Amino acid sequence: MKVTEHIANARETLFSFEVIPPLKGRRIDELYRNIDPLMEFKPPFIDVTTSREEYVYIDRDGLYEKQVTRMRPGTLGICASIKHKYDVDTIPHVLCGGFTKEETEYLLVDCHYLGIDNVMALRGDAMKEQKYFEPTQGGHAYASELVDQIVCLNKGQYLHDVVETDDCSDFCIGVAGYPEKHLESPSLRTDIKWLKHKVDLGADYIVTQMFFDNQKFFEFVDLAREMGIDVPIIPGIKPIAVKRHLQLLPQVFRTELPEPLIEAVEACKDNKAVRQVGIEWAIEQSRELKAAGVPVLHYYSMGKSDNIQAIAKAVF
């Protein structure tokens, strides 16, 4: 079922979360062990992230060498297996980076065969050695172009042919939003202008980057509504789990941590205590957002679920 239908049918705020595929070659069992305790909170959908990896390609004669980026395997297989095991909708994150438009089309065709109804359309970040995101040759430069490709596909308009059928995909499309603006954007207003462009092209809902100050989320939603965005906006919540997050999260996700949260984490004597602070902060955030009537609370699990379970127990 589409995310927008889950939201329309719900009488109260829904619970959802995102998982990261295990590293190449590992078994899926640990992922299941982390998902199992969260199923009692009845997530209508689970997101599965996609990431890129870099490697050096050398041809058989050792003559030709280049740095290549490709998507890491796992996302679609994990979506299929979680969907089958738990009977829950799964949402693959589809990236511009690392994909040609043809590869994107093949991936989406596979999603359709697997009965996947939703996809999250994202640009992806710059690779380590790049200052700015560089599109893959033959791929998209912005998530909006990816949204456009998915919308065309939903009408049977493939890249190189048009398929006349009533049976084509009808993906519900999620896109990313940034309450504290995207790092490359000159201002929040400009960023929301481009967010609106994604919605105007056919995006059905927005999931936000993590934030730790609800006021930033409320102001973002107000401005987005004022600028004409009317699709559901789902807040993304990440509980702080280790002391290192104090540096890492602002640096990687360009989110500002509130002073009381920083002080509480700094006062912790070990990471067990930090984890507890993170849980309590996320519970407070979640309760306020729920009371404000957000459609879904979406949690970034980062592979471990004990803290998400504790939060969900207190909030749902």
Ligand code: FAD
């Ligand atoms: P875009 O919407 O393309 O925006 C990128 C930047 O370009 C923004 O600054 C925007 O303002 C600007 N912009 C947009 N369109 C235009 C235009 N036409 N002209 C000029 N400027 C424009 N990354 C992963 O690698 N894997 C994941 O699984 C993943 N999941 C995510 C899930 C969520 C909920 C979020 C919030 C982010 C996720 N990301 C993921 C990170 C995301 O890929 C990065 O934040 C990336 O830098 C931007 O992606 P986007 O889809 O927002 O890009």
